[in-house]
Amino acid sequence: MPPEQETNQAQQLIALVVRQNTAGIEEPVERILAFLQEAGYRVVFEADTAAYLAMPAIEAMDVNAIGEQADLVIVMGGDGTMLGIARQLAKYDVALIGINLGRLGFITDIPVERMLPALGEILQGKATAEKRSLLEGRVMRDGQMMFCGVAVNDVVVARGSGAGMAELRVTVDGQFMYNQRSDGLIVSTPTGSTAYALSAGGPLLHPSLQGIVLVPIAPHALSNRPIAVPDTSEIVVTIVSGRDISVNFDMQTFASLQHGDEIVISRSPNTITFLHPEGWSYYNTLREKLHWHEYPSYDGKLK
Incomplete structure (x- = not known):
């Protein structure tokens, strides 16, 4: 050297x-x-x-x-x-x-x-650098911020294990989207689209996409489907009814919620950078981890 x-x-x-x-x-x-x-x-x-x-x-x-x-x-x-x-x-x-x-x-x-x-x-x-977006969520109660957290994967509002359905009111950029009765709602980054959101039926989002996906958890109305919105959006989830409702950030930090509480979710001003070996591919990762085994070999045949 x-x-x-x-x-x-x-x-x-x-x-x-x-x-x-x-x-x-x-x-x-x-x-x-x-x-x-x-x-x-x-x-x-x-x-x-x-x-x-x-x-x-x-x-x-x-x-x-x-x-x-x-x-x-x-x-x-x-x-x-x-x-x-x-x-x-x-x-x-x-x-x-x-x-x-x-x-x-x-x-x-x-x-x-x-x-x-x-x-x-x-x-x-010899590296591939990749930036990932994060979410920031604030719990507001009577105009006062009670809790603030950051998530790489997702912000999840969910009912307690022994409670009935939660009713959530969701607005995006001040526009009413829906009142939803469900077990909860996942608000996910593209990074989190391969985590809890995927198991709840959400779409895969490429990490470079500038989007946020909202995925209902076991909704009462089957017409409540996942939706992707721009990551410039401000999403407000209001607790209308339900018992033992909480919000968690990457399943690692939690806050208990009351009726009328608002969870204000937006893109964090910060990003994180991952370094991968040269030649790394997101699609290779998906294929390996999700067992998408059919891919062209060097002779052009599927294997």
């Missing part, structure tokens, strides 16, 4: 975030650490990762310090791990790389068995 390149890399800080309670995680973590340190990078653990792994030789940083100082964040886990850290880092301009230790891996998309070659390519500049 040329001395100039080594000096430049030594100035770069890479943070490592690891899913907890993962059997055998120490071995791949040690391999990544050795790979990055040998290449001259300064590597730190996110604070919870450091506490879990108990490797005192590696410096720990909290999320805010990582956002302010890190050049890159590597996330080892499933999509839930990525969602949690991405929401916290959204206000910082730091790119994320996902190593998949989960089941699906739509956004933690690099298989653990390919992590070192993939990281090597990305760190050499």
Whole structure:
């Protein structure tokens, strides 16, 4: 490695975030650490990762310090791990790389068995950068903001498990859309269109689309169908009736709701950036994760 390149890399800080309670995680973590340190990078653990792994030789940083100082964040886990850290880092301009230790891996998309070659390519500049939009939701009660949250995937308003249907009033940019009786409503980004919204019958949205999709959960009227609206829209969901209704953000933060509460949802001013190996394709990801196995081989035949 040329001395100039080594000096430049030594100035770069890479943070490592690891899913907890993962059997055998120490071995791949040690391999990544050795790979990055040998290449001259300064590597730190996110604070919870450091506490879990108990490797005192590696410096720990909290999320805010990582956002302010890190050049890159590597996330080892499933999509839930990525969602949690991405929401916290959204206000910082730091790119994320996902190593998949989960089941699906739509956004933690690099298989653990390919992590070192993939990281090597990305760190050499052979990468595909992809920006993803987020949603911001505010719970308003009598004109006062009671709660504010950010979502990479979705904002979900839903009834409690033992309660009857909820009635929700939905407006978009001040225009009345409908009163809906259902188990709830999913308001999803394109990233979230492969998550809960998909299981509820919503459409797949390419991540580059500037849209938000509204997907009813088990609506009473079968004519209540998913609809995509521009991501410049302001969506207001008002709680008309129902018991034990709550709103959640990426299934990770929750707020209890009362009748008359309004959830005001709009595109967040922040975005997140994912780095993928060169040649990465969203369609390849869909085909693999959703088992779309028919695709042309090199001889032009389907397999």
